[in-house]
Amino acid sequence: MSAGPAANTHHPPPGAASADFRPDPAESGTSTPAANAQSANAGATGAVIHFAGSWRLERPLPSLDTLRATLQRHGALQQLRFDTSRLADWDSGLAAYVAALQRLCEQQGIHCELDGLPAGLRALLALTGGGQRRNAEEGIAGEHVEESRSTFVRRFGLDIIDLFRSTGEIMAFFGEGVIALRRFLHGRARFRRSELWLIIQESGADALPIVGLVSFLVGMILGYIGDQQLAQFGVRIYVADLVGLGTVIQMGALITAIVMAGRTGAAFAAQIGTMQVNEEIDALRTLGISPMEFLVLPRMLALILMTPLLAIYADLLGILGGAFVGTTIGGLTLTAYLIQTQSAIAWNHIAQGLISATVYGAIVAASGCLRGMQCGRSAAAVGQATTSAVVTAIVFITIAAAVLTILFDAVGLS
Amino acid sequence: MTAPGDMPADGAPDRDPARDGAQVQIGLRDVELRYGDTLVQRGLSFDIHRGDVFVVMGGSGCGKSTVMRCITGLLEPRAGRVLMQAVSLWELPPGRRTRLMRRNGVMYQSGALWSSMTLAENVALPLEQYTALDAAQIRDIAEYKLALVGLADYGAYYPAEISGGMRKRAGVARAMALDPDTLFFDEPSAGLDPISARRLDELILELRDSLGTTMVVISHDLDSIFAIGDDSVFLDGISKTMLATGNPRRLRDHSDIEQVRAFLNRGRERT
Ligand SMILES: Nc1ncnc2c1ncn2[C@@H]1O[C@H](COP(=O)(O)OP(=O)(O)O)[C@@H](O)[C@H]1O
Ligand SMILES: [Mg+2]
Numbered sequence: 001m002s003a004g005p006a007a008n009t010h011h012p013p014p015g016a017a018s019a020d021f022r023p024d025p026a027e028s029g030t031s032t033p034a035a036n037a038q039s040a041n042a043g044a045t046g047a048v049i050h051f052a053g054s055w056r057l058e059r060p061l062p063s064l065d066t067l068r069a070t071l072q073r074h075g076a077l078q079q080l081r082f083d084t085s086r087l088a089d090w091d092s093g094l095a096a097y098v099a100a101l102q103r104l105c106e107q108q109g110i111h112c113e114l115d116g117l118p119a120g121l122r123a124l125l126a127l128t129g130g131g132q133r134r135n136a137e138e139g140i141a142g143e144h145v146e147e148s149r150s151t152f153v154r155r156f157g158l159d160i161i162d163l164f165r166s167t168g169e170i171m172a173f174f175g176e177g178v179i180a181l182r183r184f185l186h187g188r189a190r191f192r193r194s195e196l197w198l199i200i201q202e203s204g205a206d207a208l209p210i211v212g213l214v215s216f217l218v219g220m221i222l223g224y225i226g227d228q229q230l231a232q233f234g235v236r237i238y239v240a241d242l243v244g245l246g247t248v249i250q251m252g253a254l255i256t257a258i259v260m261a262g263r264t265g266a267a268f269a270a271q272i273g274t275m276q277v278n279e280e281i282d283a284l285r286t287l288g289i290s291p292m293e294f295l296v297l298p299r300m301l302a303l304i305l306m307t308p309l310l311a312i313y314a315d316l317l318g319i320l321g322g323a324f325v326g327t328t329i330g331g332l333t334l335t336a337y338l339i340q341t342q343s344a345i346a347w348n349h350i351a352q353g354l355i356s357a358t359v360y361g362a363i364v365a366a367s368g369c370l371r372g373m374q375c376g377r378s379a380a381a382v383g384q385a386t387t388s389a390v391v392t393a394i395v396f397i398t399i400a401a402a403v404l405t406i407l408f409d410a411v412g413l414s
Numbered sequence: 415m416t417a418p419g420d421m422p423a424d425g426a427p428d429r430d431p432a433r434d435g436a437q438v439q440i441g442l443r444d445v446e447l448r449y450g451d452t453l454v455q456r457g458l459s460f461d462i463h464r465g466d467v468f469v470v471m472g473g474s475g476c477g478k479s480t481v482m483r484c485i486t487g488l489l490e491p492r493a494g495r496v497l498m499q500a501v502s503l504w505e506l507p508p509g510r511r512t513r514l515m516r517r518n519g520v521m522y523q524s525g526a527l528w529s530s531m532t533l534a535e536n537v538a539l540p541l542e543q544y545t546a547l548d549a550a551q552i553r554d555i556a557e558y559k560l561a562l563v564g565l566a567d568y569g570a571y572y573p574a575e576i577s578g579g580m581r582k583r584a585g586v587a588r589a590m591a592l593d594p595d596t597l598f599f600d601e602p603s604a605g606l607d608p609i610s611a612r613r614l615d616e617l618i619l620e621l622r623d624s625l626g627t628t629m630v631v632i633s634h635d636l637d638s639i640f641a642i643g644d645d646s647v648f649l650d651g652i653s654k655t656m657l658a659t660g661n662p663r664r665l666r667d668h669s670d671i672e673q674v675r676a677f678l679n680r681g682r683e684r685t
Pocket of ligand 2: 478479480523600601
């Protein structure tokens with residue numbers, strides 16, 4: 001920011017910034033100064049704003065509100081001049097103040113005479129175009145004003161419209177997904193097998209440590225709580241049933257699904273979203289390659305294959321966690337614990353867990369890919385897509401868990 | 415030079431009569447483009463002749479890329495027709511439309527190379543999908559196309575490992591993979607240093623001269639427009655329609671539409 005007029009150097013050390021409002025002596029002609037103060041209220045049509053002190057951003061600056069109130073009190077005001085003889089130095093603090101004042105005056109039909117301002121400041125004000133700027137850009141500026149004025153009802157309405165629109169998008173996504181799946185089953189889907197293997201490795205093998213750790217710990221927690229309760233009845237051995245069934249029927253699949261949502265679903269959304277931003281998806285489409293087949297299908301297949309396998313692994317680690325507690329705190333032998341587990345778990349329990357895991361895997365992959373495909377064309381949109389993929393996945397996993405439990409009961413699998 | 419309203423239906427009135435025999439490769443007839451309810455452009459009617467370098471020009475955000483998305487089959491026009499060799503693209507069933515779309519190659523603004531694949535794999539993918547060639551043949555063709563754009567030794571590089579100019583060249587190589595009839599370039603010089611930009615322009619001309627491919631170049635780089643453009647259309651972002659068609663140098667000197675002359679003279683009025 002260029003400093004104001006160089007002539008200011010001879011002024012005394014700059015004081016606090018101020019803007020004093022005085023009736024215009026030139027306007028009031030013959031009146032004495034004392035009479036002026038009176039006549040300000042009584043129909044004077046001109047006034048002078050005296051800027052004094054140092055108007056720099058790092059200092060506290062006067063608020064425009066006081067001046068606004070003063071202007072309103074002098075209703076008949078028609079012209080405003082500026083006096084800067086006592087202004088020490090200034091930067092955009094003053095420029096913004098005067099620009100805002102200009103707009104205010106325009107609204108109230110007061111003419112601003114800028115001659116009294118430093119030449120540099122006048123040039124800056126000319127750049128911003130004073131009050132006219134808004135009109136020049138009506139299109140864009142207008143819309144944003146609308147936005148900020150949105151009321152609760154309006155926002156609610158917009159949300160509902162959004163919901164319908166996104167429901168449409170989700171339906172279209174699933175429709176295209178089904179078509180892609182059919183082409184795959186007929187062996188006509190276009191995607192790279194090497195990509196499928198890479199995704200399988202990244203989403204499956206690379207997830208082993210975290211899925212294992214979480215399952216083991218959850219198995220321990222289940223075991224510990226179970227042991228405390230069952231010890232009261234002297235049937236500590238049943239902790240093996242509790243941990244085994246809980247893990248195999250639900251917890252193993254659920255833990256795997258949630259880890260996958262955070263790890264793989266988010267990654268899918270970020271990968272596909274970035275491709276959307278880089279026009280890579282457009283490049284596929286212009287070649288007639290369906291992104292649904294090329295990107296979404298291998299990801300769906302990878303998770304549908306890998307989630308049940310990971311769930312089995314999670315089951316084993318969960319049971320081991322329970323066994324760890326059972327043998328240390330519960331005083332059971334490892335053999336007794338494992339035999340008890342084996343007798344508790346039947347094939348239908350394992351089937352429930354595996355079916356759940358497959359469904360969860362499909363949900364995670366679909367959420368990640370859907371949010372990636374819906375991604376806008378900016379870097380910020382990729383971040384939102386990632387978050388949204390995880391949230392969507394977890395919501396639908398929870399719903400699916402409830403629905404599946406009822407279904408299993410209905411078909412007699414539980 | 416004429417307002418879109420009084421343009422003859424058969425094409426650009428401003429063309430050199432000697433070249434009027436050239437066949438129409440792509441034609442737009444009163445096309446209207448929108449995103450949702452937002453109007454981007456309307457009343458677009460112009461012809462792109464075979465073997466021309468056709469420039470789509472206009473200020474940023476006026477809808478140049480959107481027009482390209484419509485011609486290349488990514489965005490359905492709200493009204494009007496897009497003719498490719500006299501076939502109406504958007505009235506075809508999807509399967510036949512994609513087959514027609516593959517006659518176009520597109521270099522996107524950012525290159526849009528598939529980031530998980532090497533340059534050679536990028537060029538090879540269209541060939542793998544749509545030709546009966548074996549792997550060795552595909553590799554040779556991919557290498558040849560990369561050599562055409564001056565990237566002979568870069569087949570094994572990933573897009574993230576090369577410069578912006580090289581990425582655009584690789585984008586050209588991929589766009590040429592299937593020997594398209596028409597090549598589209600979305601702002602080829604954007605984000606490049608002047609020398610790389612000029613070399614890309616030269617590449618466009620060389621490819622046109624040697625392969626006879628029709629080139630559609632989206633640009634607001636005046637040097638490049640005058641250097642390579644045979645024919646052009648000027649899109650206006652405020653009135654949301656085309657203001658002029660014709661040879662860009664001729665439009666610069668003789669257009670009677672003020673915005674067009676101002677744009678082509680960098681805002682300076684030369685009289
Ligand atoms: N996917 C989209 N959804 C909504 N509006 C878009 C989209 N893409 C572009 N637009 C808008 O359409 C207008 C034209 O964009 P574009 O064709 O990219 O302009 P140009 O390529 O001429 O700079 C711009 O106002 C832009 O904001
Ligand atoms: Mg563009």
